[in-house]
Amino acid sequence: MTPGVTVIRAKGICDPDTGAMAGNGLAVEEGKIRERGWFEEMISRYPGAELLDYPDEYVLPGLINTHVHLEFTPDTEICRMFCRETKEERLEKAFRHAREMLFSGVTTVRDLGSSMETAEGLRKMGQRSDSGLPGLHLSGMPLTEKEGHLAFLGEAADSREELLLAVKQRKEAGCDCIKIIVSGGQNTPGSLPERDAYDRERIRLVTEAAHREKLPVAAHCLTATAFMNCMEAGVDNIEHCSCFVRKQPENLLARVWDQEKMEKYQGDERLFMIGFSNNYHRLDEVREGRRSPAWQERFWLEQEKREAEIFNRLRRLGLRPVIGTDGGCGQTYFHETWLELALLVERCGLSEQEAIWAATVAGAEALGLSGKAGRLTEGYDADLITVRENPFRQIRALAKVEHVMRAGEVIR
Ligand SMILES: [Zn+2]
Structure with missing residues (x-):
């Protein structure tokens, strides 16, 4: 069992540094990103973790x-x-x-x-x-x-x-x-x-x-x-x-x-x-x-x-x-x-x-938050949003946010 860990499955995790998808899974623990990668590999490492299943949505940093x-x-x-x-x-x-x-x-x-x-x-x-x-x-x-x-x-x-x-x-x-x-x-x-x-x-x-x-x-x-x-x-x-x-x-x-x-x-x-x-x-x-x-x-x-x-x-x-x-x-x-x-x-x-x-x-x-916010990699704050369309192709996808997580807490 890995209590306290939440694993997210998405259609893709948007990487603002490259404009590409970096995997489709995230593990979140105590308000921080624990791991970014492929959901299918990741899930076996966290048996019993809470699952947030967003298979039709793209995740990007808040x-x-x-x-x-x-x-x-x-x-x-x-x-x-x-x-x-x-x-x-x-x-x-x-x-x-x-x-x-x-x-x-x-x-x-x-x-x-x-x-x-x-x-x-x-x-x-x-x-x-x-x-x-x-x-x-x-x-x-x-x-x-x-x-x-x-x-x-x-x-x-x-x-x-x-x-x-x-x-x-x-x-x-x-x-x-x-x-x-x-x-x-x-x-x-x-x-x-x-x-x-x-x-x-x-x-x-x-x-x-x-x-x-x-x-x-x-x-x-x-x-x-x-x-x-x-x-x-x-x-x-x-x-x-x-x-x-x-x-x-x-x-x-x-x-x-x-x-x-x-x-x-x-x-x-x-x-x-x-x-x-x-x-x-x-x-x-x-x-x-x-x-x-x-x-x-x-x-x-x-x-x-x-x-x-x-x-x-x-x-x-x-x-x-x-x-x-x-x-x-x-x-x-x-x-x-x-x-x-x-x-x-x-x-x-x-x-x-x-x-x-x-x-x-x-x-x-x-804001002096480099290394803490703005990316979804290990150790960063679990501040993220999801949208239905790929925002690297259609910026107006951001007008309709599906889910919001702030410091690991699901807000929406
Ligand atoms: Zn002003």
Whole structure:
């Protein structure tokens, strides 16, 4: 008898490193992968083990979404909604959103900006073994200037002393990373996305302080200058990379690749995300051909192409994409991480394997979980999902997840 071991039979075990199937069986023990291989050989080694029989399904590592805001509500004015709710309501909502993500196949979630109270509440819930939550990585409140983007979440930090104190407080509060706002944002009244926030010296100060505490740094970065500041200051993950400039006379935000600033970073392998699924749904009717686009919508459609070009230029430099959706902002829903992968394939020309690699192996690296999550080999966390179609052939197979296992526990 081998009590405590669960053996899974599948149609194939997807290997994100090769884009091929690596066997059809997995043995899971105490929340970890004990063995990957061929079910027919494996089963005899574990007599009496529990069997999970998914002979018509493909197994792959659970997805990792590196950028969401769990306490925000999609389809609302975020700041107004935030200020209206009590902290209990926000925590309850964040919990529900995290559950929704896990149910949709995301086994590890990084929240890059919620209030400190919500982060603390989520951390406490996540520590319980029966929490039913995905693995959570939490930045707590982002570091932002007074009246800067997301300053409504709590206490802002301007001076060097305030910034150092903010990093220290987050370390003491158990945060897993530091988020810093280095340009304006679209969801904060009065904030201008095309304007830079902290200068390079202060970004470096934060990055060095965070690294001394062994915390990675992710930066909200919407302009080319902010991108350059982050790269120079040693930021680990660059978020959005929008390259916004304000276009007149329409007063719209346009994405412009700044050759001189961006191409200095040829050969840099840093991790970045764009978030193509953010605001995707505002063009649903146009995309589905139910009506022709208004002038502003034509502009947005054009910008989607520019966004894909920027993504591919960054990749050509050497930067590596991870999956982040900015869930909670705009019309970006928590159960749609799969859409981000689909858009990387359909809009940017990534192979299915490259998109899955970004959502697993690279995502784990961004969160400091290399060797622990993102693959289904011996010793890794038993975080996995199953789908009916081969996701290396059809990325949209991920829209319909059949089963979810998190740390060896069957969630769905
Ligand atoms: Zn965000």
